[in-house]
Amino acid sequence: MANAIERFKAAARAAGLTVEVRRFPQGTKTAADAARAVGCEVAQIVKTLVFMADGEPVVALTSGANRVDPGRLAAVLGAREVRRATPEEARAATGFAIGGTPPIGYPRPVRMLIDEDLLGLPEVWAAAGTPDAVFPTTPAELLRVTGATPASFAEREPRGEGNRPGRPAGPGAGC
Ligand code: 5CA
Secondary structure, eight states: OHHHHHHHHHHHHHHTOOOOOEEOTTOOOSHHHHHHHHTSOGGGEEEEEEEEETTEEEEEEEETTOOBOHHHHHHHHTOSOEEEOOHHHHHHHHSSOTTSOOSSOOSSOOEEEEEGGGTTOSOEEEEOSSTTEEEEEOHHHHHHHHOOEEEOOBOSSOOSGGGSTTOOOOTTTTO
16 A cells, blocks of 8 residues: 555656645545545545546546546547446556556556646645545646646536426525
């Protein structure tokens, strides 16, 4: 576990990225966990999600507030078939386990996209190698060190009970 953080830190050093890794005993495995631990908005959490596009791994750096639409991702990539990577495929592509996958430090280059919704934020937090470790950075630094291409690939419609068509607007509707 600690070794994964060291691998991430070495990659950050090599990229000229200054990182201050924060560890949280309560865990930062999901975007919601990470936001709760850090005390930031879930939209500021960078999910490092691995997809397989026509058999090739692709990393989609995605705002914690968004869900990836694989159809939109396929259109952006010009791929025929895009699906979520299995945990084994994700680990083979990045060298890290799901829940702690950082945006850099992979054994070989991986095609990378970044959710445009992250770009306007002053500060974002991404995983630092393990499911209890995150680091703060800026979208500009993320772009620089990952070489990710900005794109829009999130599901457009919000999900959830309160958003079903025909339901009366509840408190907070329109926010
Ligand atoms: N540390 C947090 C916040 S930085 C984190 O890594 N979040 S994450 O979203 O990038 O990683 C968790 C994601 O892994 C989940 O959102 C989910 O998309 C993916 N995942 C979890 N279980 C599986 C699974 N069995 N197969 C494929 N993907 C999975």
